[in-house]
Amino acid sequence: MSWRGLGGLVLAALILAAVGYWLPWTRTLLIIAMSKGLAALGIIVLLRAGQVSFGHAMFFAASAYAAGFVSRALGGTDIAVMLIVGVVAAAALSAVVGLFVVRYRQIFFGMLNLALSMVLYSILEKFFEITGGSDGLRMRRPSMFGLVLDRNDFDLALVFLSIGFALLATVGVLVYFASPLGQALRAIKSNETRLEYIGVSARSVLLISYVISAVTGAVGGVLLAALQELASPSFSYWIQSGEFVFIAILGGAAHPIGAFAGALVYEGVQIYASAFATDVWELILGLVIVGIILFAPRGLVGLAYETFAGRARKAPADDSGAIYDVAPAAGEQRQ
Amino acid sequence: MTSELLLIATLDGIAYAALVFIVSVGLTLIFGVLRVLNVAHGSLYAVGAYVAASFGLGIAAAKISPWLSYPALAVAAAIVGIVLGSAIERLLLQRIYDKEEVLQLLATFAVFMILDDVQRLIWGVQPYFVATPLQLLGNVQIGSITYTAYQIILLPAVAVVVLVGLRLYLRHATSGKVILAVAEDREAARAIGINVSRVYLTTFIIGAILAALGGSLASPTTSILPGMGTDMLVLSFAVAASAGLGRIEGAAITALLIGLGRSIAVYWAPELDILVPYLIMTLVLLVRPQGLFSSFQSRRI
Numbered sequence: 001m002s003w004r005g006l007g008g009l010v011l012a013a014l015i016l017a018a019v020g021y022w023l024p025w026t027r028t029l030l031i032i033a034m035s036k037g038l039a040a041l042g043i044i045v046l047l048r049a050g051q052v053s054f055g056h057a058m059f060f061a062a063s064a065y066a067a068g069f070v071s072r073a074l075g076g077t078d079i080a081v082m083l084i085v086g087v088v089a090a091a092a093l094s095a096v097v098g099l100f101v102v103r104y105r106q107i108f109f110g111m112l113n114l115a116l117s118m119v120l121y122s123i124l125e126k127f128f129e130i131t132g133g134s135d136g137l138r139m140r141r142p143s144m145f146g147l148v149l150d151r152n153d154f155d156l157a158l159v160f161l162s163i164g165f166a167l168l169a170t171v172g173v174l175v176y177f178a179s180p181l182g183q184a185l186r187a188i189k190s191n192e193t194r195l196e197y198i199g200v201s202a203r204s205v206l207l208i209s210y211v212i213s214a215v216t217g218a219v220g221g222v223l224l225a226a227l228q229e230l231a232s233p234s235f236s237y238w239i240q241s242g243e244f245v246f247i248a249i250l251g252g253a254a255h256p257i258g259a260f261a262g263a264l265v266y267e268g269v270q271i272y273a274s275a276f277a278t279d280v281w282e283l284i285l286g287l288v289i290v291g292i293i294l295f296a297p298r299g300l301v302g303l304a305y306e307t308f309a310g311r312a313r314k315a316p317a318d319d320s321g322a323i324y325d326v327a328p329a330a331g332e333q334r335q
Numbered sequence: 336m337t338s339e340l341l342l343i344a345t346l347d348g349i350a351y352a353a354l355v356f357i358v359s360v361g362l363t364l365i366f367g368v369l370r371v372l373n374v375a376h377g378s379l380y381a382v383g384a385y386v387a388a389s390f391g392l393g394i395a396a397a398k399i400s401p402w403l404s405y406p407a408l409a410v411a412a413a414i415v416g417i418v419l420g421s422a423i424e425r426l427l428l429q430r431i432y433d434k435e436e437v438l439q440l441l442a443t444f445a446v447f448m449i450l451d452d453v454q455r456l457i458w459g460v461q462p463y464f465v466a467t468p469l470q471l472l473g474n475v476q477i478g479s480i481t482y483t484a485y486q487i488i489l490l491p492a493v494a495v496v497v498l499v500g501l502r503l504y505l506r507h508a509t510s511g512k513v514i515l516a517v518a519e520d521r522e523a524a525r526a527i528g529i530n531v532s533r534v535y536l537t538t539f540i541i542g543a544i545l546a547a548l549g550g551s552l553a554s555p556t557t558s559i560l561p562g563m564g565t566d567m568l569v570l571s572f573a574v575a576a577s578a579g580l581g582r583i584e585g586a587a588i589t590a591l592l593i594g595l596g597r598s599i600a601v602y603w604a605p606e607l608d609i610l611v612p613y614l615i616m617t618l619v620l621l622v623r624p625q626g627l628f629s630s631f632q633s634r635r636i
Contacts, residue, residue: 052437100617104624106436107372107580111572112620115613118569126606238565242444249441279456287448293442294430 006171009257013167015327020159027155033225034162040247041169042213047253048177049206050189054110054241055117056217058097061124062234063090063218064225068137076140079226084314086222087215094214098176102206105192124233136232139225146159155227162223166260169216173256176212183207202210217244246285249292252299260315261300342480344599350486352594353494354553359571360497360586361545368435368538369520371428374443375393376546377568378450379419383550384559385458389410391465391554404467409490415551416544419450424539429532446595447564452531455561462558488557493552497545498587514538518581542579566609573616579626589619589627 020030039060046053063086070085071077101112126129131137143149144157176182184205187195192202225231232242243266251262273281296303353367358380365373392409423446450562472484504511516524517534525531549567574593578585593612600611619627 047437050435050437052440100621102619107440108576108620108624110440111372111576112438112617115573115616119610119613119617122606122609126609208601225512245441280452282448283452283456284444286447286452289441289445289448293434293438293445297434297438329537 005174007166009170012257013163014262015159017163020163021156024152024156027159028227029271030159031155031223031263033263033267034166035220035224035227036244036247036267037166037251037260038162038169038223039217039244040251040263041173041256042215042217043244043248044251044253044256045173045176045185045209045213045216046257047187047248048182048185049209050211051105051109053113053213054238054246055113055115056081056213057240058117058120058242059090059094059112059214059217059235060221060224060244061117061120061231061233062093063087063221064235065124065131065137066090067222067225068139068231071139071142073139077140077142078146079142079144079158079222082226083222086225087218090214091211091222093333098207098210099153100212102203102210110294114238114241118151118238121233121236121238124236131233134233136230136234139229139231141229142226156275158223158227165223168289169219170256170260172217173209173212174243177256179209181205204229246289248299249289249312252298252301252303254298254305255301258299258301261304308330339479340433340602341599342478343482344602345595346477346480346482346487346567347601348595348598349591350490350556350592350594351598353490353550355567355570355574355594356494356587356590357497357552358546358549358567359590360501360583361542361549362571363575363583363586364501365542365577366547366575368514369428371432371439371443371537372572372580373539373542374440374568375423375446375450376542376571377441377445377564378454379415379543379564379565380550380553380571381413381454381481381545381559381561381564382419382450383412384554384563385454385463385550386415386547387551388463388559391467392463392589395465395467398553404465404541408468408554409495409548412544412548415547419547420540420543421536423543423592424536429535432535435467436485438611439616447568451561451564453514458559460496460561462560463554464558466555481609492553494587497548497585501583510537532559536633570612574610577616577626579628582626582628585626589615 007264016030024131042056042059043053046056048094066089067082067086071082074081097113097116101109101116104112125134126132141151141154143163144154149155149157177185184195184200184202187200187205190203195202195205221231221235224235247262247266248259250266251258270281273284274319277284292299298305351550352472360377362376365371365376376508383601387408390411391404393403394407423443427442427446431442468532469483469485472489474481475484475487477487505515506512513529514534514537516527516529517531517538521531524534550564570593574586574589575582577593578589593615595617596611600608
């Protein structure tokens with residue numbers, strides 16, 4: 001990754017943090033957008049390999065519930081403990097689930113993930129004594145790295161924390177994409193047989209990316225649960241998974257930043273839509289997806305790339321006719 | 336579990352399997368030919384149920400013979416399938432056949448979301464319940480159990496007619512053989528002068544009619560609610576995937592398997608009833624990733 005690219009990302013994060021600091025009403029929006037953006041980032045990681053998971057909300061929910069159980073057992077705990085527990089739980093779950101699902105591609109990969117996430121959903125909803133059923137699992141507001149904060153300060157701290165994680169995850173994913181493992185991920189999409197011929201196991205490559213994608217989602221799940229002081233079965237519902245995929249496609253999968261750009265736009269529009277057009281929210285969303293697929297299959301990132309970079313330098317030909325790797329990711333420009 | 340309960344569970348399972356089969360065979364037919372997993376199938380099912388219920392209410396309000404509600408079920412399915420099916424295929428799918436599978440999946444997912452809200456706008460959120468066709472046929476006595484004739488005779492009969500009819504159509508009618516040819520090899524079919532784009536449209540409409548038929552047939556047996564399409568979509572996918580996508584006869588057997596599994600779970604372990612179809616599908620796919628009835632050499636439909 002270039003220093004300029006890194007500087008740009010840090011600047012964007014600082015601007016978001018400043019908005020959160022001076023405009024208190026944006027704080028909830030920012031936290032939710034960053035949480036869902038982290039989950040959508042997981043989708044973007046898998047899209048590198050040409051796979052889409054329609055069940056990734058299962059890791060979002062698994063981490064939120066794991067954090068909630070620990071919080072309940074200890075009678076309230078620290079956000080750091082919740083994050084560690086949530087990430088470990090989701091990583092463990094994704095390693096087990098991943099062992100099975102990486103054997104499948106395309107529709108089967110997507111729908112098996114969907115089926116497994118719905119299994120988790122019904123477990124969370126039906127086993128009332130343990131999970132709180134459809135009311136969800138209430139948890140106390142955690143302390144923030146040892147500091148016990150009131151509602152306002154806690155929200156502000158959570159804004160900074162979530163933006164920090166978003167920045168960290170974006171940089172991390174860029175480094176990952178530029179690494180040999182990340183390059184192998186692209187090879188799964190373009191030609192898996194050749195990848196196997198050069199002695200790389202496509203399944204292990206995909207499994208690693210699957211765990212990484214679950215971990216970014218897990219961080220998002222804990223942040224959202226900490227904000228709402230609640231983990232509910234809807235965290236793992238298929239509509240939630242669909243939302244993550246939608247955000248990833250809206251933002252554009254060519255660059256990890258697309259996840260957060262997509263999430264900010266999505267959540268921002270939803271606030272207005274829920275005020276003025278509750279009845280037709282899904283309708284609008286559906287029309288937007290169709291519009292993106294037909295007219296801007298590269299998402300917001302693609303649009304930005306065409307607008308800004310396109311003038312200086314003709315956009316490189318899209319080798320696979322796909323939305324996923326339009327622009328060379330920042331990590332690859334170094335070469 | 337007593338033998339009586341087991342019998343009830345079996346009857347429930349058969350009635351349910353008949354509906355699931357009709358819907359999932361449409362899904363599998365569309366996939367076999369167009370290679371698109373039609374997520375909007377769930378909303379076609381729901382819209383079919385709503386339109387059938389509206390017809391039923393209309394017949395009751397007009398005070399004409401209630402027996403007309405049977406043809407009304409079929410008419411509702413045909414209207415929904417032809418209108419929505421041709422609109423979806425012509426306006427959307429036809430533009431994206433050359434795009435990636437993931438995008439096609441998302442596009443039908445978008446249609447699903449759009450139709451979900453459209454249902455709410457047209458029919459509201461209150462449940463509909465039109466049981467005239469269920470009551471008219473009366474009950475039958477099976478052992479010590481009294482069961483509705485509609486569910487245990489009419490529904491399985493329609494499912495069998497669909498199964499046999501599709502098989503005869505695809506193997507013996509020219510337009511059916513053309514569909515098989517396109518499913519087998521798109522390029523070769525085009526080369527010998529088959530109008531592939533029209534075959535796509537026909538196939539999609541047939542599949543859409545089957546989804547809507549499942550919905551209209553289900554409408555007398557259940558209250559019609561927003562969101563009813565979701566469960567049916569996932570269930571019919573589970574059936575189609577377990578059978579092997581594109582397998583019609585296999586779908587009948589897996590529909591029975593999943594229908595029976597689910598209804599036995601309802602009586603034996605009610606917490607697990609939603610889980611069972613997913614579990615069966617996951618287990619089947621773990622052992623046989625291509626589905627139970629698929630082999631690489633055989634035809635897709």
